[in-house]
Amino acid sequence: xxxxxxxxxxxxxxxxxxxxxxxxxxxxxxxxxxxxxxxxxxxxxxxxxxxxxxxxxxxxxxxxxxxxxxxxxxxxxxxxxxxxxxxxxxxxxxxxxxxxxxxxxxxxxxxxxxxxxxxxxxxxxxxxxxxxxxxxxxxxxxxxxxxxxxxxxxxxxxxxxxxxxxxxxxxxxxxxxxxxxxxxxxxxxxxxxxxxxxxxxxxxxxxxxxxxxxxxxxxxxxxxxxxxxxxxxxxxxxxxxxxxxxxxxxxxxxxxxxxx
Numbered sequence: 001x002x003x004x005x006x007x008x009x010x011x012x013x014x015x016x017x018x019x020x021x022x023x024x025x026x027x028x029x030x031x032x033x034x035x036x037x038x039x040x041x042x043x044x045x046x047x048x049x050x051x052x053x054x055x056x057x058x059x060x061x062x063x064x065x066x067x068x069x070x071x072x073x074x075x076x077x078x079x080x081x082x083x084x085x086x087x088x089x090x091x092x093x094x095x096x097x098x099x100x101x102x103x104x105x106x107x108x109x110x111x112x113x114x115x116x117x118x119x120x121x122x123x124x125x126x127x128x129x130x131x132x133x134x135x136x137x138x139x140x141x142x143x144x145x146x147x148x149x150x151x152x153x154x155x156x157x158x159x160x161x162x163x164x165x166x167x168x169x170x171x172x173x174x175x176x177x178x179x180x181x182x183x184x185x186x187x188x189x190x191x192x193x194x195x196x197x198x199x200x201x202x203x204x205x206x207x208x209x210x211x212x213x214x215x216x217x218x219x220x221x222x223x224x225x226x227x228x229x230x231x232x233x234x235x236x237x238x239x240x241x242x243x244x245x246x247x248x249x250x251x252x253x254x255x256x257x258x259x260x
Contacts, residue, residue, distance in 0.1 A: 004028055004029050004030070004145065004149065005030045005032075005047070005052065005053065006032075006056045007031075007032050007043055007044065007054045007058070008020050008023070008031060009034045009039075009059040009095065015134070016035065019058070020033045023138075023141075026142065029145075032054075036064060037094070037098070041099070044057075044099065044102070053106070054106055055106065055149060056106070056109060058108075059110055059111065060111055063091050064091065094126075096128045097127060100127030107129045109130040109154070110130065110132070111132060112131060113133075115133070115159050117165070120159050120166075121166035122166075129154065130153060130154035131159065132144050132154065177237050177238075178241045180225065180241070181237075184226075188218050191208070192222050192238055192243060193238075193246040194245075194246045195222070195231055196244070199246070199248075204219075219231070
């Protein structure tokens, strides 16, 4: 019998342990639980290193994302979510994106208390294979778990229209952003990538061997061509267009090579 390894990630201890126990009753399912995003990533890494990779991640859409929270297999859950503490709701989606990058073979399913088309669309864009209600039946959840392992995508029927609308709108915004970015010169594109990497004017000048005055001119041209009025807005538009941040480590290596 092929066994399915599932990792439940939820900072509500009772829910996580109850769900894990219910899933563990299935003869072909092995279950572990983590109480935070960092704990989940540690579990995934440990499983990969031990040759016992997880197949499916079930993650709370409103998972607390505060770094340093205790968590992991064997009861490492926060005692409670304190009002006003930790990361804002929605870090479950951030975890989905992190898992797609670090463990692309793991399928993720988001567990949500509410049907939210925009959040569901964001989850799919981040790499999730499904979005299901927390109060769905066990048989429904198991069907989703087995389905995503067959490369299926699962959404509640009531969400389909809203999610498709959100994805279509996001695609339009991306296309518009890509068109604006394509209007930049190669040097302006380099400057924009440095901006996406979080570099200020002086650091950009040092990286590209330009004067700060020249960099300021390039930055002003970038803002003008993108039709925005701030660096933050330019970076947000660049990310929508898929612009990758400058490879700072690579730049340093290249500079070292030039000096040698």
